[in-house]
Amino acid sequence: MKKLKAVFFGTPDFSCPSLELLANHPQIELKLVISMPDRPAGRGQKLQSPPVITYCKDNKIKFYQTENINKDEELLKLLDEVDADFYLVLAFAQFLGSKVLNKPKLGCFNIHTSLLPKYRGAAPIQYALLNGDTETGVSIQKMVKKMDAGDIVKESKLNIAFEETGGQLYTRLKLAASLTLNDFVTDMLNDEVTSYEQDESKVSFAPTLKKEDGHIKFLENDFNTIHNQVRALKPWPGTYCFLNDKRLKVIEISKYDNAGLKPGEVKVADNKILVGCTDSTIRLNMIQLEGKKACRDTDAVNGLTNKFDSFKIS
Incomplete structure (x- = not known):
């Protein structure tokens, strides 16, 4: 039975399903996993391993952590000894220089969560939602020096729901990445890998x-723009505005009919917090005031009306 030797590069939890796929594939020898160093985390600032390294420790997989893959001579020597057929990169947080890119027999391949050449860069999931796209996907590309510019060797598509958040799409794409990787591995094992160049005019x-x-700008934007902003940036970095100069985290919104508010105008009606935007009125369904827990607008109204005689938003 044909087998391929692989090295995996990754860091966050997003990388773990694809790592698990390679670690458990009957025709893959996962020789080494490479990730970022441990970092201080939490209130106690104790050193914490990246999720990929935690997975390796739990499953007795050989790993190596480095701050600079291209200048770590010990690692470069180790990669020569491994003599892998291919490298797989997913959310590694470092660029691979030519010394590393040229080592594996079949090449280095990167999993990217957009339909390349659309959304090259660090935040393709959020930008698909910010722009109101109805479709996204996973691209596996053969890596070159230029960021996310290599030939595409595998692609899969996902539809995006109107209410879908960044966190929800993140989870679906995390799993889709591993399924797409499985199909690509099958192609490699069968010597059936095909590729095509990216269209640079569509980057x-x-x-x-x-x-x-x-920062939500009710004076400048319409409902769809704000709706896409709120869902795209949930859970991180989150959306907010300033109510009477106090930071107000906006977690969930909806369109509210027949209020007739001007852009930036605020009104409390029927125990709901309403704000005008350029084409309609928005209800702030779920919010979080400074120093308070997140709650429904209906639960926050009494506290707000007791505190303020009038409202301004920015």
């Missing part, structure tokens, strides 16, 4: 998100 980017990207 778009999904750069790293910042907390400030969660």
Whole structure:
């Protein structure tokens, strides 16, 4: 029975289903897993291993942690000794230089959670939702020096639901990545890998998100734009506005008919918190005030009306 030797590069929990697929595939010899170093985490700032390393420890898989894969001479020597057929990269958080890219016999392959060349970069899941896309997917590309620019060797598509959040899509794509990887491994084992170049004229980017990207601007945007922002950035970095200069986390919204509020106008009616945007009125269904727990707007109204005579939002 034909077998292929593999090295896996990954760091967060998103990488774990694909790692598990390789670790348990009857025709794959997983020779080594490479990840980032342990980091301080939690209130006590104790060192914590990345989820990928925790999986390796639990399943007795050989691993190596490094801050700089391209300059770690011990690791480069170890990779030569392993002499793998292919490397698989998923959310590793480091770029692979030519020294590493040229080592495996069949090449280095990266799993990316968009339909390349759309949304090259760090946040393809969130940008698909921010832009109101109805479809996304998983692309496996043969890695080159340029970010996410290699030839596509496998692709699978997923429909996006109108109410789907970033967290929900993250989970579905995490599992879809492992299923797509399974199909790609089958192609390699059968010598049936095909590839095609990306269309550079259709490239778009999904750069790293910042907390400030969660600031909702009711004066400037319509309901669909705000709806997409809220769901795309849930759970991270989250969306917010300022109510009477106090930061208000906005967790869930809906369109509210017949309120007739101007953009940025705030009203409390029927125990609901309503805000006007450029084309309609939005209800802030679920919110979190500074220093308080998240709650429904109906539970927050009494506290707000007792505290403020009028409301302004920014």
